[in-house]
Amino acid sequence: MTKKDRNIYLTNIPLEEAQKQYFSEINSLNSCINTEIIPVVESLNRVTTKPVFAKKSSPNYNAAAMDGIAVISNATFEATESNPVYLKLEENFIYINTGGYIRDPYNAVIMIEDVVEVDENTVEIRQPATPWQHVRPIGEDIVESELIISANHNIRSMDIGALLAGQIINLEVYKLPRVGIIPTGSEIVQVEEELSIGKIIDTNSSMFAAMVMEYNGIPKKYEVVPDEYDLIKSKIIEATNENDIVVINAGSSAGSKDYTVNVLREIGDVLIHGVATKPGKPAILAIVNGKPVIGIPGYPVSAYFVFEFFVKPLLFQYNRQMLDEHKKVNSILSRRIVSSLKHEEFIRLKLGVVNDKVIATPLDRGAGVTMSLVKADGILVVPQRVEGYEAGIEVEVQLLKSISEINNTIVSIGSHDLVMDILSNELHLNRSNVFLSSAHVGSLGGIMAMKKGECHISPIHLMDEETGDYNNSYIKKYLNSSDYAIIKFVKRSQGLMVKKGNPLNIQYVKDLTRSDIQFVNRQRGAGTRILLDYYLDKNEITASDIRGYDREFNTHMAVAAAVAGKSADCGMGVLSAAKAMGLDFIPIAWEDYDLCISKEMLEDKKITSLISVMKSEEFISKIAKLDGYSTDNIGDIVYI
Amino acid sequence: MTKKDRNIYLTNIPLEEAQKQYFSEINSLNSCINTEIIPVVESLNRVTTKPVFAKKSSPNYNAAAMDGIAVISNATFEATESNPVYLKLEENFIYINTGGYIRDPYNAVIMIEDVVEVDENTVEIRQPATPWQHVRPIGEDIVESELIISANHNIRSMDIGALLAGQIINLEVYKLPRVGIIPTGSEIVQVEEELSIGKIIDTNSSMFAAMVMEYNGIPKKYEVVPDEYDLIKSKIIEATNENDIVVINAGSSAGSKDYTVNVLREIGDVLIHGVATKPGKPAILAIVNGKPVIGIPGYPVSAYFVFEFFVKPLLFQYNRQMLDEHKKVNSILSRRIVSSLKHEEFIRLKLGVVNDKVIATPLDRGAGVTMSLVKADGILVVPQRVEGYEAGIEVEVQLLKSISEINNTIVSIGSHDLVMDILSNELHLNRSNVFLSSAHVGSLGGIMAMKKGECHISPIHLMDEETGDYNNSYIKKYLNSSDYAIIKFVKRSQGLMVKKGNPLNIQYVKDLTRSDIQFVNRQRGAGTRILLDYYLDKNEITASDIRGYDREFNTHMAVAAAVAGKSADCGMGVLSAAKAMGLDFIPIAWEDYDLCISKEMLEDKKITSLISVMKSEEFISKIAKLDGYSTDNIGDIVYI
Structure with missing residues (x-):
């Protein structure tokens, strides 16, 4: 397989133009969705094919609109405050409840509050009742043959009530559009299968299926089709016969195994291959067998966007609904x-x-x-x-x-630690209306974000290279320190993460200069990198002596994952990350991992919730289960 | 049954206070919803009970991020534009597709676009590849043990993708809250049953069921319970055993058969009876058997709002979600x-x-x-x-x-006619993105709305009592006529609507003064009323000579319904309304029913769509099927 077999040339059509071109082509197919008759009570979110008119009026009799008595209005005309009128039960009044039938000869209702009972059979009235007062005339709610809902209407709960009131039992709706989802790729396996090297879990099919359901379609997931031209071809034909829309996942790009576009060219029309969006560029928009067939790239984020760009609008179009x-x-x-x-x-x-x-x-x-x-x-x-x-x-x-x-979100920008994830959860579990969102930019990045007013809290662990103390001196240096405070969080163990069993026998920081050791580093501004630099300095080691010093990752876990994989032998990070990835750990130092915060924010309800969760037994016991942390002063406020 | 048996005293607690009081009481019950384990692929819109951490990294091997060749970066370091490096297949490069496994000893990818093929086994490289370029390291997407979603998280399509990528197959979610719906009332029948006088169709139960589904609950509709204290009592107890929330519909007010509140007082706690809202006042908020039980009034609009006020927030609370x-x-x-x-x-x-x-x-x-x-x-x-x-x-x-x-809605304010409903439908059916909304205030009301700039079109039928001409003179009189035009619509037959077989033998307008005839009128400003007044004047009849002249309805159909019922013998209106309600009809006049519009709006895309639908064969043939209309000049523009 060489370069010549590849489709490396994609077009670069602007999204809006691609949508316009493709959707108008689909429109002209007139491939209408079929219709079906369903019970009104099951019609939520379905779409009418034609207007629905009431079969009966509601109410279909003159009904009392109030609790009270039904009267013959003539008999009350003389009533005044000073000259009350007396009415007799069953002679010229009856008791009636809201909704009750106003039978002849009665023609008005007086509210129970305005009725004075004289005895069991007699009431006193001090105001005349006008004819038809407090009476719901026939059809007040819905008049026979009145339009209840129009065609192409998406049925809501209140529509169901109105339809039943108009005595509609069944109605015609469009069938839900069916979307066939074909995963392709010999490397693709299902989540239940063994995930060996080179295999990728099919996550997109299930994401697509959920999206189809969200957008009122019926998904049909096909089994994974291996990268074989004829298999892909016959599966697409099968799927176009069984569905209204077909999506093929992956193979939409220009790799040597990306057969999709060639198959589609053989069995249908490829209108567009390549759209000027990022992510999403290698989308394929085709028509096969009179049905739209959309080739979607494999990367999950691209897959999501291409579905949103092209499949979602089609589903809305087929359901006769406007996009929100x-x-x-x-x-x-x-x-x-x-x-x-x-x-x-x-x-x-x-x-x-x-x-x-x-x-x-x-x-x-x-x-x-x-x-x-x-x-x-x-x-x-x-x-x-x-x-x-x-x-x-x-x-x-x-x-x-x-x-x-x-x-309701507490914005945290700064250093990453597993305890932040646990805190985020524990907070949301206890205060379901408060959220914690973390961006990981390292400790110094966090302080800069705090300075620019971009976050509420900054998790930091910054050692003062002169005093060996943590955090305070950095706040003094970079921020107007009288406005800030520290919420004490955890002490944690930092060290070198090495492969299980430490095959290269790494023991000290100075080992990092060995030519057989491939290191991975944290990004500039990360507290862990500052800590490393401090120890390099102490050991008089130059950064350029370490292979991989320039290869940077943004989190402890990413470094640990690199060591667990084949691409590195050693990296610096916290014990919890090493344990999570099954690595060995050579401890170097205990450090203070704290939250920097403005004094003003300490009063905020979100933050008081956060602190009370930090100090809670449940949270502390969860931290205690991890190795490499201590929580002695957790939640204490330190003013600088 | 007398006044003493009634619960006429309701409290008038402000809505917000009632919600706060009731929800905090429910909260303190700690009646948690149970949990269940379900497959990730079926978890859309379900809510996690705990945080979910990735089981595996994704990718779980170093993968190519581009289509191209995998190389050993060392072997490319010398490459420049002037001094290309040549690589040999399987010696120091292999072809690789996006997602492919970067096996030892390869450690970088060069994009296919940057590769020049020399022969089948040789490529030429003019730029060095840095180590790990275009390689997706292990865990780039998701790192093993990374937090994917937190507790109390409502699962979306992209979450399903991420969970599968982290090799999560099943997860724990809250069970969906079950809502028991009990309709009560001896007058309540199901839509399929015969609707005799005094009976009301149970529309609310199905509306509630749809609302429960919309808000992520599971509805359970019980059969209608007649107004009997013990039956209501045992059904509520049964429902609280089988559900998380119970709603009882109707009987929440203070009528003599409104047992609900007394039952609830006997078997549980009634926290609130009567809330200061309109609609919705007689709501009951109770707790029975440790479960919230909500008594909802029977009027459909009240029922909708009380459900929104109290049941919807509970469903969101049980699902751990914030209200939008x-x-x-x-x-x-x-x-x-x-x-x-x-x-x-x-x-x-x-x-x-x-x-x-x-x-x-x-x-x-x-x-x-x-x-x-x-x-x-x-x-x-x-x-x-x-x-x-x-x-x-x-x-x-x-x-x-x-x-x-x-x-995208054309706002119509003015006179009502059935043809407006049909037009609205036909328009929406042909242009699913254009809507027509009609408010019925009569012809003069429409002209006033036009003057105030409140509508796009006004359907009017206003006879000039001097000339007998229609519409133009009114536009001249009330509007700056050079700015307006008329879209010709239909001619229609107006007349007297009388009961089937015309039992009172009504023949002429002058018959309306007969003492045995009960008339119903249209509201002031309605063209039909102006037409009637014109004929009364011609016949020298005074309005006060007609019984029911002051009883007003807003539409032809409402008048027809009143005649079809027992409350009136005759009303004025169009033939189509009489036919729809099975009435006899004595024609009086043909009149012009047209659309008044500003000249400016004639250019609007919504209006050009409307006119082209008016002129379409489909629409005209639908009008032709009705009696009493002619469409000779339909869609023509007349400038005034």
């Missing part, structure tokens, strides 16, 4: 964003409200980083011909969560 | 609203965008008028101690539809 507009919010960008002029880029963001401003912090932009989608609170769309935005700029962000959830 | 904030929009009130100081009032509104302003028009406020809920685009909340709002005031409205749907 995105909820939007103006936010201040906390970091600069650089984007290519070639693509319209969709950037995932964390949002938080700090000092009454919504602060947007970009998440990892890799198309393969599913967690950037899971963690995202919003999406920033950078148009195709825009180079990016500077930090501090106001941008409009599409919301993925509700603004009240974002308002 | 309402989408809101600022609107200009087109009519004055008067509200009682005693209640917080929830007023249903039609919304439309006219001249770039959102115009809000109040709908019928009766608690029994289901259609006011079906037709509503938004809700205006008038606080308890506010008397109301003047027309022209800007108010904040909670949206029930999307703002883009409201933007």
Whole structure:
């Protein structure tokens, strides 16, 4: 397989143009969805094919609108405060409840509050009743043959009530569009299967199926098709026969095994291959057998966006529904964003409200980083011909969560530790209306974010190289220290993480200069890197003497994962990360991992909740179960 | 049954206070919902009971991030534009696809675009590859033991993808809250049963069931319980055993058969009976058997609101989710609203965008008028101690539809005719993104709305009593006529609607003065009323000579329904309404029913769609099927 067998040339059509072109082509197919008759009581969220008119009036008799007595209005006309009228039961009045039948000769209702009982059979009335007062005339609610709901109407709960009131039992709706989902790739396995090296779990099919259900379609997942031209071809044909829309996952790019586009060219029309979006570029938009067939790239984030771009609007179109507009919010960008002029880029963001401003912090932009989608609170769309935005700029962000959830989120920017994840959970478990969101930029990055007013708290572990003390001196140096405080969190054990059994017999920091050792480092500004540099200095080691000193990861776990894999032998990090990845650990130092916070925020309800959770027995006992932590002063406030 | 047996005294607790009191009581019950283990692939919209951490890293091997060749980076270090390096297949490079396994000794990927093929086994490289470039390291997506989602998290499609990527197959979620729905009332029948006089269809149970499903609960509808104390009692006990929440419908008020509150007092605690809202006042908030039991009034609109006020928040609380904030929009009130100081009032509104302003028009406020809920685009909340709002005031409205749907709505205010309903449908069927919303205020009301800029079109049929001509002279009189035009619609037959077989032998307008005839009229400003007055004048009849001249209804169909019922013998209206209700009809006149419109709006895309639908064969043939209409000039524009 050489370069010649590959489809390396993709088009770069702007998203909006691609959508317009493709959807109008699909429209012209007139491949209408079939209809079916269903009971009204099961019609929630279904879409009517035609207008529905009431069969009967509701109420279908003149009914009392109040609890009270039914009277013949003539008999009350003379009643005044000074000259009451007396009525006799069953002669010229009856007791009646709301909804009761106003039978002849009665034609008005007097509220029970306005009735004075004289004896069992007599009441006194001090005001005349006008004809038909407090009577619900026939059809007050719904008049026979009145339009209840129109065609193409998405049925809601109140519509079901109204339809039944109009005595509609069944009605015609569009069948739900069926979406066939075909995973392809010889490397793809199901989650239950063994995950050997080179295998990838099929996560997208289930994500797509959930999206189809969310958007009112019926998903059909096919079994994984290996990378074989004829198998892919016959499966696509089968799926177009069984569904209204077909998505093929992966193989949409230009790799040597990316057969999808060639298959689609053989059995149908490929309208577009390659859209000017990032993520999502290698999307294929085709028509096979009169049905839309969409080739979706394999990276989970790309997969999500391409589905949103092309399959979601089709589902809405088939269901005759308008797409909801995105909820939007103006936010201040906390970091600069650089984007290519070639693509319209969709950037995932964390949002938080700090000092009454919504602060947007970009998440990892890799198309393969599913967690950037899971963690995202919003999406920033950078148009195709825009180079990016500077930090501090106001941008409009599409919301993925509700603004009240974002308002209730404690924004943490700083160093990462497993205890932050546990705290986040414990907080949300105890105060389900408070959220903790963490961005991992290292300790110094956290202090800078605090300075710029971009976060509520900063987890930091920064050793003063002169005194050996933690954190306070950095706050004094970088912030107006009288405005800040520290919430004590944990002491934790830092050290060298090495492969299980320590095959290279690494013992000391000075071993890192050995030529047989491949190191991985943390990013600049990370407290762990400052700690390493402190020990390198103490041992008079130059950074350039260490292989891999420049290879940077942003979290302890990522470093641990690199060591657990084949790409590194050693990295610095916390004991909990080493244990989590089954690594050996050579302890170097105990350090203070604390939360920096503005004094003002200490009064905030979210923060008082956070502190009370930190001090709770449940939380402390969870930390105690991990190795390498102590919690002696947890939750104490230290003023600087 | 006398007044003494009734519970006429309800409290009047403000809604917010009632919610706070009741929900905190429910909270203190600690009646937690049970949990269950379910497959991740079926977990959409379910809520986690605890944090979920990844079991495996993803990818779990170092993977190619691009299509290209895997190389040993050392072997490329010398490559420059002028001094290319040549690599040999299987010696120091292999071809690799995105996601492929980077096996030892390879440690970098060069994109296929940057590779020049020399022969089948040789490629030329003009740039060095840095170690680990274009390689997805182990755990790039998800690192083993990383937090994927927290506790109390509502699972979305992307979460399902991430969970599977972390090799999570099953997870623990809260069971969905079960809601028992008990309809009560000896007058209540199911929609399939015969609807005799005095019977009411059970519409609320199915509306509630749909609402429960919408809010992520499992509804259980019980059979209708007749108004018998012991039967109601045992059914409530049964339902509290089988469900997490119980709603009892109707019987919550103070009628002689409203046993609910007494039953609840006997078997549990009634915390609140009577809330200061309109609609919704007679709500009962109780606890029985450790479960919340909510008594909901029977009127459909009250029922909807009380469910929204009390059951919806409970479902969200049980599902550990925050309530969504309402989408809101600022609107200009087109009519004055008067509200009682005693209640917080929830007023249903039609919304439309006219001249770039959102115009809000109040709908019928009766608690029994289901259609006011079906037709509503938004809700205006008038606080308890506010008397109301003047027309022209800007108010904040909670949206029930999307703002883009409201933007695409043609707002019609004026006279009602069945052909408007048919047009609305036909329009939406052909242009699913255009909506037509009609408020029925009569022809003169429509012209006034047009003058105030509250609508796009006004259907009118106003006869000039001097010339006998229709519509034009009224536009000249009330509007700046050079700015307006008429879209010709239909000619229609107006006449007297009388009971089937015309038992009272009504023949002429002058018969209406007969003492044995009960008339029903249309409201002031309605074209039909102006037409009647014209004929009364011609016949020298005084209004006060007609019994029922002052009893007003707002539509032809409502008048026809009154005649079909027992409350009237005759009313004036169109032939189609008479036929729809099975009435006889004595024709009086043919009149022009046209649409008044501003010239400016004639250019609007919504209106050009409307006109092309009016002129379409399908629409005209639908009108032709009705009696009493002609469509000779339909869709023509007449300038005034």
